[in-house]
Amino acid sequence: MIERERANRRLTLRLFGVALAAFAFGFALVPLYDVLCDITGVGNQKNLLKASVALSHPDETRTVTVEFVADLPSVGNWEFAPVVTSMEVHPGRLYEVDFVAHNLTGRDTVAQAVPSIAPGKATAYFRKTECFCFTPQSFKKDEQRNMPVRFVVDPALPKYLDRITLAYTFYDNTTRTAALN
Amino acid sequence: MANTAHADHAHDHHDHKPHGLKRWLYATNHKDIGTMYLVFACIMFFGGGAMALVIRAELFQPGLQFVDPSFFNSMTTMHALLMIFGGVMPAWTGLANWMVPMQVGAPDMALPRLNNFSFWLLPFAFTLLLGTLFVPGGAPAGGWTLYPPLVLQGGDSFPFTIFAIHLMGISSILGAINVVVTILNMRAPGMGLLQMPLFCWTWLITAYLLIAVMPVLAGAVTMLLTDHFFGTTFFTASGGGDPVMFQHIFWFFGHPEVYILILPAFGVVSEIIPTFSRKPLFGYESMVYATASIAFLSFIVWAHHMFTVGMPLAGQLFFMLSTMLIAIPTGVKVFNWCATMWKGSISFETPMLFALAFLFLFTIGGFSGLMLAIAPADFQYHDTYFVVAHFHYVLVPGAVFSIMAGVYYWLPKWCGRMYNERLGKAHFWLSVIGVNVLFFPQHFLGLAGMPRRIPDYSTQFADWNMVSSIGAFIFGFSQLLFVAAIWNAVRSGEKAPQRPWEGATGLDWELPTPAPYHSWETPPAANILPKPGH
Numbered sequence: 001m002i003e004r005e006r007a008n009r010r011l012t013l014r015l016f017g018v019a020l021a022a023f024a025f026g027f028a029l030v031p032l033y034d035v036l037c038d039i040t041g042v043g044n045q046k047n048l049l050k051a052s053v054a055l056s057h058p059d060e061t062r063t064v065t066v067e068f069v070a071d072l073p074s075v076g077n078w079e080f081a082p083v084v085t086s087m088e089v090h091p092g093r094l095y096e097v098d099f100v101a102h103n104l105t106g107r108d109t110v111a112q113a114v115p116s117i118a119p120g121k122a123t124a125y126f127r128k129t130e131c132f133c134f135t136p137q138s139f140k141k142d143e144q145r146n147m148p149v150r151f152v153v154d155p156a157l158p159k160y161l162d163r164i165t166l167a168y169t170f171y172d173n174t175t176r177t178a179a180l181n
Numbered sequence: 182m183a184n185t186a187h188a189d190h191a192h193d194h195h196d197h198k199p200h201g202l203k204r205w206l207y208a209t210n211h212k213d214i215g216t217m218y219l220v221f222a223c224i225m226f227f228g229g230g231a232m233a234l235v236i237r238a239e240l241f242q243p244g245l246q247f248v249d250p251s252f253f254n255s256m257t258t259m260h261a262l263l264m265i266f267g268g269v270m271p272a273w274t275g276l277a278n279w280m281v282p283m284q285v286g287a288p289d290m291a292l293p294r295l296n297n298f299s300f301w302l303l304p305f306a307f308t309l310l311l312g313t314l315f316v317p318g319g320a321p322a323g324g325w326t327l328y329p330p331l332v333l334q335g336g337d338s339f340p341f342t343i344f345a346i347h348l349m350g351i352s353s354i355l356g357a358i359n360v361v362v363t364i365l366n367m368r369a370p371g372m373g374l375l376q377m378p379l380f381c382w383t384w385l386i387t388a389y390l391l392i393a394v395m396p397v398l399a400g401a402v403t404m405l406l407t408d409h410f411f412g413t414t415f416f417t418a419s420g421g422g423d424p425v426m427f428q429h430i431f432w433f434f435g436h437p438e439v440y441i442l443i444l445p446a447f448g449v450v451s452e453i454i455p456t457f458s459r460k461p462l463f464g465y466e467s468m469v470y471a472t473a474s475i476a477f478l479s480f481i482v483w484a485h486h487m488f489t490v491g492m493p494l495a496g497q498l499f500f501m502l503s504t505m506l507i508a509i510p511t512g513v514k515v516f517n518w519c520a521t522m523w524k525g526s527i528s529f530e531t532p533m534l535f536a537l538a539f540l541f542l543f544t545i546g547g548f549s550g551l552m553l554a555i556a557p558a559d560f561q562y563h564d565t566y567f568v569v570a571h572f573h574y575v576l577v578p579g580a581v582f583s584i585m586a587g588v589y590y591w592l593p594k595w596c597g598r599m600y601n602e603r604l605g606k607a608h609f610w611l612s613v614i615g616v617n618v619l620f621f622p623q624h625f626l627g628l629a630g631m632p633r634r635i636p637d638y639s640t641q642f643a644d645w646n647m648v649s650s651i652g653a654f655i656f657g658f659s660q661l662l663f664v665a666a667i668w669n670a671v672r673s674g675e676k677a678p679q680r681p682w683e684g685a686t687g688l689d690w691e692l693p694t695p696a697p698y699h700s701w702e703t704p705p706a707a708n709i710l711p712k713p714g715h
Contacts, residue, residue, distance in 0.1 A: 007366050008291045015358040019396050026400025026430060030415060033426050 058092035059155045065089075066153070069167035070099060077105045080170045083146065091155040094129065098146040101170060103139035110138045110176040113147075118165040125154035126164060136173050198698060206301075209293035210698060211278045212595075214300050218275025219588070221303055223664070225267030226581075228311075230657050232260040237619075237653035240646050243638050253636035254322035255314070261325035262342075265442065266349045267307055269576070272584045273445045274299075274356045277384050280591065281360060283689040283696060284378045286369025286705045291362040299355035306348035313338035324634060326431060327402065329416040329424050333409050340410075343402045350395045357391035360384055369688070369704045375466065376711045378687045382469050383448030386476045390437045390444075393480075398434040401427060425490050432483035440479045443575060444472060446543075446583035447514060450536045452687070453590055454518050457533035458525030459684040464517040471510035471517075478507050488559045497556040504554040508547070515544055530682075531605030535586035538578055538613045546574030549624065564634075567627025573620045578613070585612075585663060592667065593681040597695030598674030604666040611659035618652025687711055 066089055068082035079102035089095055103109060113133040117123045128134075132147035139145075153164070198204055198213075208214050235256045239247050248256070278296065282289055290296050313320040318336010321327075332339065364377070364385045374382075404415040405427070414420025416427045447468075455462045462468065484492060484500040492500075518540055527533070549571040553559055562568060585608075593599050622645035627633075631642045638646065679694045691709050692700060 004366060008362050011362050011366060012292060012295075012358055015361055015392055019354050019358070019392050022393050023396035023400050026397035026434075027404075029397075029400075029430050029433065030404075030426065033423070033429060 057155070058090045060090055062091055062155075063088050064091060064153055064157065064161070065163045066095075066151075067163065067165045068097060068099070069165060071167060071169040073169060073171055077172065078102065078111070078170060079104060079144075080168075089153055091153040091157055094150060094152050096148055096150045098148055099132065099168065100144065100146050101137070101139070102144035103142060105172070106141060108138070108140050108177075110136050110173045111170055112136050112173045113168045113170050116167045116169070118167065119161070121158065122161055122164045125157040125161075126166070127152045127154060133168060136176055138176075207297070208300075209289075209297055211282050211290045211293070211296065211700075212696065212698065214290075214296050215275045215278030215280075216595075217300055218271045218278060221300075222268050222272035222275060222584075225263050225271070225307065227660070229260050229263035229268055230660065232256045232263065234653060234657050236260065237650040239636055240638070241650040242647065243640050243643050245637055248636070250636045251319060251322055254324075254634065255320035257634050258321045258323065258325050259310070259314075262310060262321075262346075263307070264576075265325065265438075266346070266353075267303070269442050269580050269584070270349075270353055271303060273384070273387070273442075274353065274360075276380075276445065276449070276584070276587055276591075277356075277360050279595065280689060281363055281381055281384060282367070283594075283692060283700045284381050284687055285364060285367060286372060286688050286701045286710070287363060287367035288699050288702050290359050291367050292359045295355055296359055299352045299359065302348050302352040302355075306345045306352065309341050309348070310345035313341045316341065326435070327405065327427075328431075329405060329408065329427050332405060333416075340406065343406045346402050347399055350399045353391050354395050357388035357395075360388040361392070364388075369701065369710060371707050372710050373713060375469070375713050378448075378689075378711065379451035379462065379465070379468055379472075380445065380448035383444045383446075383451075383472050386472050387441050387444045390441050390476055390479065394434045394437040394441075397430065398438075401430045401434065404430075425487075428487045428490060429484065432486045433480075435486065436483040437476070437479040439572075439575070440475060442580045443543075444476070446539065446580050447472060449583045449587040449590070450518065450539055453532050453536040453586055454521050454540075456590075456682050456684040456686075457530060457536075458522045458527050460521055460525040461686075462517070463520035463523075464513070467513055468517055471513040474510045475507060478503060478510075482507065485554055485556075485559070488556050489563045501554055501556040505551065508551055511547055515540065515547075530589075531600070531602065531609055532586045532590035534606065534609045534613075535582045535589065538609070539582045539586065542578030542582070542613075542616070543575055546571055546576075546579055549574065562627060564632055565627035566623045566631045566633055569633050570620050570623035570627055573623070577620065578616050582612070582616075588667070590682070591689070592670055593674075593677035594689060594692070594694055594696055596671045596674070597677055598670050599677045599681060600666045600670035600674055604662060604669060608659060608662035608666055611662065612656060615652050615656030615659055619649055619656050620652070622646075622649045622652075 065086055067086040068084065070080045070082055072078050072080055079100075081100055083098040083100055087095065087097065099113075101111070103111075115128070115131070115133050117126050128149060128151045130148065130150040132149060137147065149166075151166075198210065199207060204213065205217060208217065233256075235248060236253065239245070239253055278290065281287075316337040318338060321332070321335055321338045321342045323332040323335060327342075335342075364381055368374075368377070377385075404413070407413040408415055408417060408422075414422040416422050416424045418424065451462055451468060482500055482504045484496065485504045488497060488500070529537075549567065553562055553568065553571060589600060589605055626642055626645050626649070629642065631638055631646075677694050679692075680690050681694070682690075688701075688705055688709065688711070689696075691705060
């Protein structure tokens with residue numbers, strides 16, 4: 001009988017140990033989850049964290065000039081221009097600017113803007129959170145409207161850069177336009 | 182007869198039990214504690230059932246008739262918490278308390294005082310939980326799955342709910358430890374593990390699942406608590422956390438949890454079907470291995486509850502295929518039960534009727550589970566009434582019916598008196614018709630796109646909702662017959678013989694009827710032990 005009680009106590013303590021280990025495992029799932037995300041690249045935690053830091057701590061001591069340029073592959077079919085040609089911005093703060101486009105092709109059409117950032121080194125530090133260039137834009141005949149772009153300049157922008165140019169070229173999207181007409 | 186006389190003699194000697202309230206407050210006897218568990222589960226079953234009827238009354242017609250939407254959401258949340266943690270789990274622990282020592286030839290559970298503690302935690306846990314109905318902001322309304330950030334926005338009920346879940350968790354971990362120690366250390370001399378009845382086997386595996394995953398739930402809700410009150414950001418994106426991570430941790434607990442609710446049912450049915458088919462169970466060992474593989478698979482399928490949160494394709498494929506793999510051991514079980522009945526001399530007493538309904542209706546729930554496992558199709562079914570229909574099919578005619586089957590089956594052994602067969606059959610037929618009228622139309626509603634957890638719905642869902650609500654009231658009120666049948670048996674049932682069922686085998690049926698207060702004070706003789714792989 002004593003023998004059995006000792007065995008019972010031993011097994012009970014072991015099972016308590018398993019329960020405690022399971023409790024710890026619940027918390028261990030938190031770092032494991034991050035590791036798994038890193039390996040698979042799902043819900044990239046580091047980028048999310050960087051983005052939230054960039055948005056919450058603007059660098060007020062630093063000013064960068066951002067210039068806006070609008071380009072057309074052929075003159076005469078469109079009017080396309082930024083509302084302002086340049087802006088002084090603080091890295092880490094969210095800004096919004098408008099580009100205005102006017103359809104002079106004489107028909108309903110779909111156009112697509114293609115962005116380009118100069119100098120090339122700045123590309124990695126210029127983040128557009130919302131842009132009319134993300135999707136094809138459809139215009140009625142003679143329609144004119146403003147299209148927004150929102151952006152943040154990363155505070156990690158190298159010190160020697162103080163001027164960034166954002167340029168758009170506005171192309172007629174021929175296949176989509178053909179489908180439209 | 183000699184056996185009975187001997188037992189009566191033993192009865193006089195050993196049945197010193199405290200009387201009145203002390204017998205229950207200080208209970209260390211496995212039968213007393215088992216009874217308390219079962220009575221508690223029954224009360225919770227009716228409480229949770231009343232909440233379900235509030236839900237179905239509100240959904241009887243489109244529009245808002247009886248309750249406001251926030252209270253409606255509290256009802257769905259509380260219904261789930263009461264039924265899972267207060268109804269089904271304590272009912273299984275109660276049955277384990279009664280039957281495991283009797284079936285393995287032990288005088289009592291291995292840890293009687295721990296047993297008392299694990300039961301008495303429950304009334305406190307549910308007082309905390311039900312108390313939230315009266316706090317500012319009302320009872321928890323974010324769903325029993327407690328997803329952040331919604332659950333963190335609840336009113337004062339939040340900390341009460343978390344502590345209630347902690348207490349329920351501790352209670353079931355302690356209960357599980359007790360079952361494992363009893364089964365592994367307290368078996369009659371000479372009884373091998375593969376000689377145990379399947380109810381003990383399925384409970385042993387269930388107990389290991391409980392010990393492995395209830396602490397994980399405790400961890401998850403603790404993280405919610407510190408996120409809410411102590412500024413941690415486990416599940417808050419602005420601090421580098423991720424609300425989706427809660428779903429991963431929760432379902433790492435949640436999927437094994439659904440097998441915790443159903444595995445003991447497999448055990449009960451594996452005892453009842455051979456008894457009333459008058460044949461030994463077909464494929465005893467394959468039943469044991471199938472149960473163990475279901476338990477193992479339950480740890481690697483959790484993300485099928487959350488296909489829609491965004492997951493790499495490889496992840497969706499893995500969780501889809503591993504989920505479908507569960508159909509194989511489950512199919513082995515269903516095959517074995519059918520093969521047990523094959524050419525058996527079957528009779529249809531109430532326990533057998535409930536076991537047969539389990540077999541049919543649980544399998545329907547299994548099939549809709551396979552449909553939900555298909556990741557691309559799940560995007561359509563996710564969070565609709567199809568899911569509600571699926572899990573109610575496996576939980577109500579699955580787990581709850583087999584609890585009732587077990588109660589009807591063992592009641593004569595417990596109280597020494599037979600239940601009224603006519604009353605039992607009336608209860609069965611009303612239940613089985615009610616439950617199908619209640620849940621089958623919910624498949625149609627879900628496929629047509631009706632979302633779950635809403636108090637109001639578009640008019641195209643009106644007809645089937647009305648049918649479902651009618652079924653709910655039939656099913657709900659017919660459960661009063663269950664109480665009536667038990668009450669009637671305990672008060673004035675016919676005296677039951679030692680082996681009330683002709684085909685019943687196992688140590689539990691070797692004891693006199695009613696079972697003596699202490700089961701096997703002298704270990705059973707070797708010649709009455711069940712044969713290996715019986």
